[in-house]
Amino acid sequence: xxxxxxxxxxxxxxxxxxxxxxxxxxxxxxxxxxxxxxxxxxxxxxxxxxxxxxxxxxxxxxxxxxxxxxxxxxxxxxxxxxxxxxxxxxxxxxxxxxxxxxxxxxxxxxxxxxxxxxxxxxxxxxxxxxxxxxxxxxxxxxxxxxxxxxxxxxxxxxxxxxxxxxxxxxxxxxxxxxxxxxxxxxxxxxxxxxxxxxxxxxxxxxxxxxxxxxxxxxxxxxxxxxxxxxxxxxxxxxxxxxxxxxxxxxxxxxxxxxxxxxxxxxxxxxxxxxxxxxxxxxxxxxxxxxxxxxxxxxxxxxxxxxxxxxxxxxxxxxxxxxxxxxxxxxxxxxxxxxxxxxxxxxxxxxxxxxxxxxxxxx
Amino acid sequence: xxxxxxxxxxxxxxxxxxxxxxxxxxxxxxxxxxxxxxxxxxxxxxxxxxxxxxxxxxxxxxxxxxxxxxxxxxxxxxxxxxxxxxxxxxxxxxxxxxxxxxxxxxxxxxxxxxxxxxxxxxxxxxxxxxxxxxxxxxxxxxxxxxxxxxxxxxxxxxxxxxxxxxxxxxxxxxxxxxxxxxxxxxxxxxxxxxxxxxxxxxxxxxxxxxxxxxxxxxxxxxxxxxxxxxxxxxxxxxxxxxxxxxxxxxxxxxxxxxxxxxxxxxxxxxxxxxxxxxxxxxxxxxxxxxxxxxxxxxxxxxxxxxxxxxxxxxxxxxxxxxxxxxxxxxxxxxxxxxxxxxxxxxxxxxxxxxxxxxxxxx
Numbered sequence: 108x109x110x111x112x113x114x115x116x117x118x119x120x121x122x123x124x125x126x127x128x129x130x131x132x133x134x135x136x137x138x139x140x141x142x143x144x145x146x147x148x149x150x151x152x153x154x155x156x157x158x159x160x161x162x163x164x165x166x167x168x169x170x171x172x173x174x175x176x177x178x179x180x181x182x183x184x185x186x187x188x189x190x191x192x193x194x195x196x197x198x199x200x201x202x203x204x205x206x207x208x209x210x211x212x213x214x215x216x217x218x219x220x221x222x223x224x225x226x227x228x229x230x231x232x233x234x235x236x237x238x239x240x241x242x243x244x245x246x247x248x249x250x251x252x253x254x255x256x257x258x259x260x261x262x263x264x265x266x267x268x269x270x271x272x273x274x275x276x277x278x279x280x281x282x283x284x285x286x287x288x289x290x291x292x293x294x295x296x297x298x299x300x301x302x303x304x305x306x307x308x309x310x311x312x313x314x315x316x317x318x319x320x321x322x323x324x325x326x327x328x329x330x331x332x333x334x335x336x337x338x339x340x341x342x343x344x345x346x347x348x349x350x351x352x353x354x355x356x357x358x359x360x361x362x363x364x365x366x367x368x369x370x371x372x373x374x375x376x377x378x379x380x381x382x383x384x385x386x387x388x389x390x391x392x393x394x395x396x397x398x399x400x401x402x403x404x405x406x407x408x409x410x411x412x413x414x415x416x417x418x419x420x421x422x423x424x425x426x427x428x429x430x431x432x433x434x435x436x437x438x439x440x441x442x443x444x445x446x447x448x449x450x451x452x453x454x455x456x457x458x459x460x461x462x463x464x465x466x467x468x469x
Numbered sequence: 470x471x472x473x474x475x476x477x478x479x480x481x482x483x484x485x486x487x488x489x490x491x492x493x494x495x496x497x498x499x500x501x502x503x504x505x506x507x508x509x510x511x512x513x514x515x516x517x518x519x520x521x522x523x524x525x526x527x528x529x530x531x532x533x534x535x536x537x538x539x540x541x542x543x544x545x546x547x548x549x550x551x552x553x554x555x556x557x558x559x560x561x562x563x564x565x566x567x568x569x570x571x572x573x574x575x576x577x578x579x580x581x582x583x584x585x586x587x588x589x590x591x592x593x594x595x596x597x598x599x600x601x602x603x604x605x606x607x608x609x610x611x612x613x614x615x616x617x618x619x620x621x622x623x624x625x626x627x628x629x630x631x632x633x634x635x636x637x638x639x640x641x642x643x644x645x646x647x648x649x650x651x652x653x654x655x656x657x658x659x660x661x662x663x664x665x666x667x668x669x670x671x672x673x674x675x676x677x678x679x680x681x682x683x684x685x686x687x688x689x690x691x692x693x694x695x696x697x698x699x700x701x702x703x704x705x706x707x708x709x710x711x712x713x714x715x716x717x718x719x720x721x722x723x724x725x726x727x728x729x730x731x732x733x734x735x736x737x738x739x740x741x742x743x744x745x746x747x748x749x750x751x752x753x754x755x756x757x758x759x760x761x762x763x764x765x766x767x768x769x770x771x772x773x774x775x776x777x778x779x780x781x782x783x784x785x786x787x788x789x790x791x792x793x794x795x796x797x798x799x800x801x802x803x804x805x806x807x808x809x810x811x812x813x814x815x816x817x818x819x820x821x822x823x824x825x826x827x828x829x830x831x
Contacts, residue, residue, distance in 0.1 A: 216740040399770025408761025
């Protein structure tokens with residue numbers, strides 16, 4: 108097994124990524140690792156942050172980005188033969204599993220966690236070397252029956268699992284009122300998951316088209332966002348009242364990663380509210396911290412999702428509770444630079460999944 | 470039983486409170502209520518907010534303020550005879566116990582909760598009518614043996630129990646690193662409680678005298694606060710490292726209720742941190758919300774303390790784990806207006822407890 112590994116490599120902020128090759132010579136991967144032939148790799152807002160905004164990768168440049176990876180295991184370390192040939196989703200955050208935080212169930216803050224496309228070369232490539240631990244093996248029969256292909260499952264690695272972890276952290280229960288702000292590449296999966304778990308979901312976005320797109324996928328009510336946060340809070344409240352849904356204990360999910368969305372999320376805080384900070388922006392916002400006290404409310408940030416929760420999310424997707432097809436768009440990986448640009452310019456509205464096409468393009 | 474009830478009544482923002490009297494004629498209190506002869510009533514930052522800053526009381530003015538009440542039950546509704554003659558602490562927030570949030574253990578957001586000195590006349594008075602439910606009965610033998618008098622226990626009703634609830638919410642464990650910002654009338658009790666529960670406690674304040682006062686009462690390390698929040702974070706980190714205390718999962722308690730203290734609290738956020746918002750200010754601060762995401766961290770506000778936790782706090786006080794004497798100062802209640810002024814001008818540094826002296830003063 109000695110394939111050529113092709114990688115789109117970032118060399119400096121904003122400079123077009125270029126393809127490099129490496130002849131993979133070892134007979135077997137190092138202990139604990141496996142080589143995955145990439146089926147698809149999703150493009151995340153975090154990749155744009157690395158590429159355009161100077162957010163630093165933990166591994167110095169040059170580096171191949173991409174942390175939403177699905178594929179097939181084609182080579183394994185001697186202790187991981189059970190993974191050979193398996194279809195897998197590679198979690199975006201793979202904790203070591205052995206340190207004190209890991210043993211306490213706090214793998215999100217594991218200091219030696221592995222984050223492909225940040226700690227080492229990622230998935231905008233033909234093959235990627237990753238820890239075998241934590242890989243989510245996909246049941247081939249269920250996959251075949253679902254009509255979803257393996258490449259599409261790549262987005263589970265961050266876009267679907269991160270809101271799932273945020274939902275678990277919020278202690279969401281059937282009958283709760285959940286509000287998603289930002290119905291982009293993460294929020295639309297959050298809406299579907301929360302709805303599948305029995306919540307009454309309100310979707311808020313500045314983009315009418317996105318709101319229309321989510322109406323048949325779990326959003327009971329949609330609101331076009333704007334500057335008048337009081338009016339939006341009143342609209343949610345009136346709608347909840349009219350439907351006899353809860354007026355307290357709202358679960359608010361900020362997935363836009365924009366300061367405007369964050370300010371709205373904070374304005375929606377009420378008694379016993381839980382605000383999950385899922386989207387990322389370096390911008391600061393102004394807020395009255397003491398509202399948390401007056402409302403006995405909570406704000407919690409979510410970093411990735413523990414690998415142990417991946418199988419449940421894959422089940423939701425393969426069962427059709429969470430629909431990918433309407434929210435994901437495939438592109439040949441050779442178009443990576445253009446897709447980054449178009450996503451940055453908001454010309455692409457669905458989650459892009461890059462499909463390796465190196466043999467034909469190089 | 471028909472005593473004269475004397476009350477210091479607030480009529481408008483900042484105007485000196487005046488004493489009113491009411492002849493209490495009913496033979497027995499209304500159903501579910503008891504009449505408490507006030508032993509002492511603590512003065513809280515929240516009272517100053519009502520009196521000076523235009524924060525509105527839920528009951529319209531004129532109103533007698535004061536929600537840190539201890540005393541003795543001298544008259545009871547027919548269903549509450551077991552409380553007659555008992556020494557009690559009156560919780561600052563008494564949930565109804567019957568609504569949906571109450572049954573779900575979320576009494577803090579009970580819509581019909583009773584808050585003396587806010588919903589009805591409070592404790593800057595000779596007697597106060599309160600719900601019997603939730604009163605914390607004090608064991609007379611333990612009280613006598615402790616050397617603490619009943620009047621002093623009044624501060625438990627908010628100043629000691631609120632940080633206790635915040636500590637419970639933070640899931641603090643023995644060996645954790647806890648940081649208290651603001652070593653005033655609430656923070657100093659928080660330091661003692663966290664220390665009694667096995668945490669390593671850092672106390673931070675702008676006031677050197679306060680820091681000196683807490684050194685023998687649970688603060689392992691003290692830091693004089695200032696504008697350089699990075700330097701303060703580094704100092705905590707270096708100290709934790711030197712002592713092999715945790716570098717993640719810090720429990721941060723903001724009890725100053727000042728925007729400067731809140732900004733420092735936010736700057737101290739790190740991996741898996743829990744920031745408890747205990748102090749109140751209407752001011753806003755700037756913060757990067759996404760730090761919560763990057764750190765997988767939590768911010769939580771705390772409104773009062775559930776009555777069910779009061780007995781544990783009283784035990785801590787009567788056992789001497791939490792010392793009141795050094796942090797509380799008694800004043801005759803006739804000096805209420807002056808005490809408000811001096812507290813507002815930061816001339817009083819201990820928690821004032823007002824002792825009724827109406828028979829001699831009126």
